[in-house]
Amino acid sequence: MQLRVENLHVSYDQIRALHGVSFSIDAGEIVCIIGANGAGKSTTLRAISRLVPADKGAGLRFEGHDLLAFAPDKVVSVLGISHVPEGRRLFGNLSVLENLQLATFARRDPQGIKRDMERVFSIFPRLLERRTQYAATLSGGEQQMLAVGRAYMTGHRMMLLDEPSMGLAPLMMLSMFEALKEINRDGTTILLVEQNARLALKFAQRGYVIENGRIVLEGSSEALLNDPEVKKAYLGG
Amino acid sequence: GEKRQATIKIGINAPITGDIPKVGEGTKYAAQMWLEGIQAAGGLQVGDKKYPVELVIEDNEAKAESAVKANTKMITEDGVLAIIGPQASKQAIPAGGVANDYQTLMISPWSTNPDTTKNRPYVFRGCFLDPFQGPVVAKFIKGEFGFSKAAVLYDVASDYPKGLAEFFKKAWEEINGPGSVVAYESFTTKDTDFSAQLTKIKDSGAEFLFTPQYYNEVALIVKQAHELGFTQPIVGSDSWGSAETVKLCGPDCYGLFFSTHYAAAGAQGATKEFIDRYQKKYGYVPDDVAALTWDSIRLVAQAIEKTGGLTGDLKKDRQAVRDQMAKIKDFAGITGNMTFTEEGDPIKCAVIVRISDKGEFEFYKQVCP
Amino acid sequence: MSLLQVEDMTHFFGGLRAVSGYRLSIAAGEIRGLIGPNGAGKTTIFNLITGIHTPTKGSIRLENRSLIGLRPHQIAARGLGRTFQNMLLWRHMTVLEHVKLAHYAQLKYGLAGAFFGTRLCRAEEERVEENAHRLLETFDVARFAHQNVTQLPYGVQRRVEMARAMATRPKILFLDEPTAGMTPEELVQMIGIIRQIHSEFKVAILLIEHRLKFVMELCQRIQTLVFGEVIAEGTPEEIKNNPQVIEAYLGKEEVA
Amino acid sequence: MGGSDLNQPMLKPVLIKRLRDFFAPVPALAWLAGILCAVLIEYQWGDALAVALYLPKVPPLFGATLVLKQPLLFPWAMLFVCLVYGVPIVLIGRLTAGPANRAAAALGRMPVWVSVLLHLLLLYIALHIWTETSDYRLQVAKLIMIAVMLTLSLNVINGYMGEFSCSHPGFMALGAYMASVFSLLLFKADRVFGAPVLPEAWGPYFFPLALAAGGMAAALGALVVAIPSFRTRGDYLAIISLAFMFIVKSAIENIDAIGGPRGLGGQPHWSTLPAVFAGMSLCIWIINNFVRSTLGKALNAVRDNETAAEAMTVNTRRTKMVAFLFGAFWAGVAGGFYAHEVRHVTPGGFGIQNLAEVLAMVYFGGLNSVVGSIVGAVSISFLSEILKPLLLYKWIVIPLILILVMIFRPTGLIAFRDFDPRRIVGPRR
Amino acid sequence: MAFFMQNVINALQWGSFYALIALGYSMVYSILMLFNFTHGDIFMTGAYIGLGVATALLALVAALGWSLPGWLLLVATIIISMFITSLLGVLVERVGYRPLRSAPRASAAITGLMIGIILEYGNLALLGTQRLSFPELIQTTTYSVGSVYFTNKKIFIVVVALLLMVGLHQFIQKSRWGMAMRAMSYDFPIVPLMGVSLNLIAPLTFAIGSALAAAGGILYGMAYPVLDPFMGILLGWKSFVAAILGGRGSILGAALAGFLLGFIEIFTTMVFPSTFRDLIAYSIILLILTFRPYGFFGQAHSTQLRL
């Protein structure tokens, strides 16, 4: 059990967004969370990255550490959990290369950094082409590539991906998921949040369905893909 | 409430906060020192009664509207008999309007702008005006050194230096002919770098520099002038008359002259007594603000005493005090003898002070109008 | 007779040629699609036509009047409505205010009217409010009317943005990835909404989208852009089977 | 989770809710009646009551000035305030709620302005009686109203349009000087301009013209900031506006015809209570109308996202121009009032210190909010008046209060709120 | 010619103060995207701390009976004061800015303004109203070439300003700390996802900015040895002008604009009657910004997020 989330409640300005979410992930798994708009998917990821505080009583453990005892930057630098945030959130005033370099702020392994950088550029050759351009001037899809690349650079024991396919062209999307699979084979656990449930379930091994801040269903991908409820609600009939 | 007018209240309108807190402090200290004396004597003797005295000190924050509010408050709420202050013309002019409207005596110890007292029978001042001091300095320099090319450096945004600079220029050109002020340079309040102006002054071939600035600027101006290789004499006005001048300026200022109300070193009589008392109490030699405030408050006290008795009706008493004030002749102040003109401006003598090689203010010469 | 006519439009960012020799002609009431790989220059084309960038070269004519040199708000007022890829909403305004403000160019009162709250001003405000409510109904966001946009779920924000664009009374509506971040379910709903506004307001639509289901279902004609140049144009069927498009954009195996 | 845990925070809301329910049916009209009653009581019996309560005089600012100066008298002053204001306002307000509601409903059938004017008239009468007893009060009230105008006009630019404009003291100076020149030149014999052109007695009737001239001058000056705002914004525009402020100050210093650095004095005392009150009411009314209209909401759109505004047909240049000129106009008018109240203006009086003050009022009161600006201007002016006895420490206490407010309410006390005059003057329930 | 050269030297010295303060300003300002109105007052406090440290050092040296060279004392004073002032900067960050990190920038600017006022009046309450003069740690030596005069202090000041400018520029542009600071200015909530602690970067920025202000304050005290609690206000605002004239986020730009501002002020005085100085100097600045709306090195829209 690499990550275990128990009884997670999160509120924004007194309004509860999550009402006791619990799930767990094993090392090396690909797990996805699907759900409607505003169901609380992003909030769950944010809580794991400690970007939003969890309400009292939650239990978040990662490889035996109590996540709640870690500051957001330590979650990344010590535990190696990286996060592709919703809406890309690049540093537009830094160049593509600087965005990637900044992501290695806390890393001390020049060799590893070099290897990872090469890998990012091989997954997304477009980034290499555009490395001196300000991130703000990239096209929508290029920004999305950089967001994923940047997260990979911060470290990759586990990656939290919040709608990584958004704005990507079909071909690009395929190659990105291919690359993610490969990254996963090299030992990175992946927690994926997607609107596009079919895509997510095809990619993942297991899935959770979240509704109004609660996990309502879980199961293997095939099971969920064939579940009539899921089909009706999330797979577009 | 007439019955309750058992104490005499005197208002102090001072810039305790704001840009010039030092001025406010001098005002407050001088007034409090005076009050102590009165309290020790058991009150102020007016006619056959001894009245306790109370000071109402209001902060005007060195702002016009606050000075106006403070005056209104002291007059209408606190029921003061007379007001000392505000010091700077920017506050004294509008505040004077209020005092005049309410027919209450106000004396500004330090404001040199003619507008402060102009057409205001209830407003007086305790210092001499620029039209007097300007020529005093001009004549003194001509007589002492025989120079004919002058330079002036002043703060254009501040009332006092600007007025004095203008009158000095006029007087100097009357003596030496037009164009004899070869450099007439200005800066703005709070500036600290005068190198460009001083370079221009040096370049103009002026034989001396007149700078009617406050002590903190004096130190900077004199030092910078010397650093730029300007070795001619630098002359100042009464605003130099603070112990701080020498403290801040150091040996750079030794040997320079300025005109003022009194010389601290070698002062005699009441003046010396005042300086000693003040220094003992507050730990530093009083500056011109304190001295002028001291004189002003004593003037007011004298005017009150001369009424020969208070009726308890504030309006009548205020009128009486103002009338007595206008009548005062040859008041022996520590900053010189005073008599008021029609406008409420004093006629008094100036002294020229030399900063000795020990850094003391030495009496050099007296100049009377 | 075409409504919008773009001829030979070319644009450079520094040394990068983002769009070259682009042509487009849309007739009233058409629904057109624009697809292409990431960074092909699709958004740039929108920005050029709506006046946010000025093309290095080329002509853009709406109802036979040139748009070059006009300010974006003038172009918008002439009948070019749009949404943004990254959704540019006004953070501190409510949903209703968004839609009301988009009536700006239609307001009949002037500054004096606004200052003194004249009768004309009040009448106009009422009309605008009514109209806004109607649009909110159309886009199924009426229940959020008085909420601040930032707190709304992503999909709702997208619909608010579209309602806002419709409030400018466009003759042509430009939609930049309108379904990004939407669930498949919402995608279906969105198709319905777009059909509805298309028939109700008789508006021509040009849309950029990576969700093929959406494009193929809605568009009558589709252009495919690669590296700033149109490599193929035709009906959805034609595009789907065009080998060049498959090679550069779709990939062999269709996703989603 | 114990029961007490839940109860504790509940207690206060219950009390507040009870109170709120109790006063909910009281319309503005009834409150005004109560206030009117209170000021009349004070006017009639205030002095006698004050004497009975060991107070030297009727406390001018609700006794607040006494807290620091004579703390022993403060409880008595509080008692005085309770007796004279608290009890009558609450009682009469609550008791007349019924008839007042009916009256308000009746008024509601007429055009709004009738009702609004009536309320304003009542408020004015109350204010007039209140200030009758003390000239100090009167002056404080007038200066506060001038501050309200200034704050509100700055909020248009800084709050509604979201630019950080630093030029307000400059606008105010332009207005103050222009209005002064107008009145001195035409109606007053003075040192700078000599004999008046028109008879002095006509003067007060031309005061609105003088103010408008001041406002226009400020608006004209605002062009210097408005035009660059087409191409730049944020910090860069802040610098432009700051430069503008320095330029205005320096320019006035260099024009000897209007007194140069020594200032311009002797303005007639035309800023009377009715004049200032009318000016402020007009200012609030017009600004409130504007920011609530769709045309005015364009300001917010320009602030939140200019590109989107343009794409939604909003003419952003016009909007910016209007905001700057409009804001400057009212700052100029406020300057005109100021000049005719203090009756001496110097260029040095419109500097960084003023800027800091008015900025504090805007951000303390609340961004993007008419109500907030009023609250901000009133509370900061009031605080700064009553804390004067603290001398130097006043300037440590006030900033501390402000910092605390900003920390707990980062957009200010009452942000993002305009008001609907209809709702205010209308009946309750 | 000598007249002109003399003014060039004057402008270099005067400009170097604007540059120095603008540097520190620009650190905090461009990094946290905050109008840091406290900076002028931190500069003032730095000068006072410098004065305190210098006086204490002089007393200590005298008490121990050592005779140390003046420059050693000066360097010691600068270092110690920079350290103490940087602690003050950290405190200011903690109290005035951290709680407002997600508030509108203008609100944080207002708290900054307020902290500034507290520093001014706190100083006044603590030290009284008299002005203090800065002790002479090194003897002023005046050199002259022809009739152009300059002092050892002036050279020292200009050199220090230039060195700091270059050093800081490298730091911000090249080091990962600098990168993190720039990133923070763009979108701070997401910075922790890069493994960077906000609560480390922000205080660090304030500390460096404040240390620079202290250095500026001490050098200023050497050149203009009259200290008063309000000395930082005008200088602070003007450096704010310089920092932004240079272009947001550009350290080099800020320093160059600082020098430029010095040159504009000195040369307008040189050419025009000095009463017109502010009028002309600020008109020039207004014109520059009207025609270069994003300063010298500022980026216009290119770094705002794409549409």
Ligand SMILES: Nc1ncnc2c1ncn2[C@@H]1O[C@H](COP(=O)(O)OP(=O)(O)OP(=O)(O)O)[C@@H](O)[C@H]1O
């Ligand atoms: N910053 C915020 N402030 C207030 N409420 C928020 C905030 N962010 C999210 N919410 C609310 O929390 C709930 C869950 O939001 P969340 O973003 O986690 O949903 P989601 O499943 O990721 O949806 P989407 O598919 O739209 O991304 C929603 O109701 C949303 O409105």
Ligand SMILES: Nc1ncnc2c1ncn2[C@@H]1O[C@H](COP(=O)(O)OP(=O)(O)OP(=O)(O)O)[C@@H](O)[C@H]1O
């Ligand atoms: N200001 C700029 N400077 C340099 N290059 C730019 C600039 N703006 C855009 N580009 C480049 O122009 C290309 C076209 O961008 P555009 O946003 O039009 O692509 P797009 O087709 O919309 O892609 P996507 O589907 O990913 O949104 C991109 O490669 C982008 O990096």
Ligand SMILES: [Mg+2]
């Ligand atoms: Mg989400």
Ligand SMILES: [Mg+2]
């Ligand atoms: Mg795009």
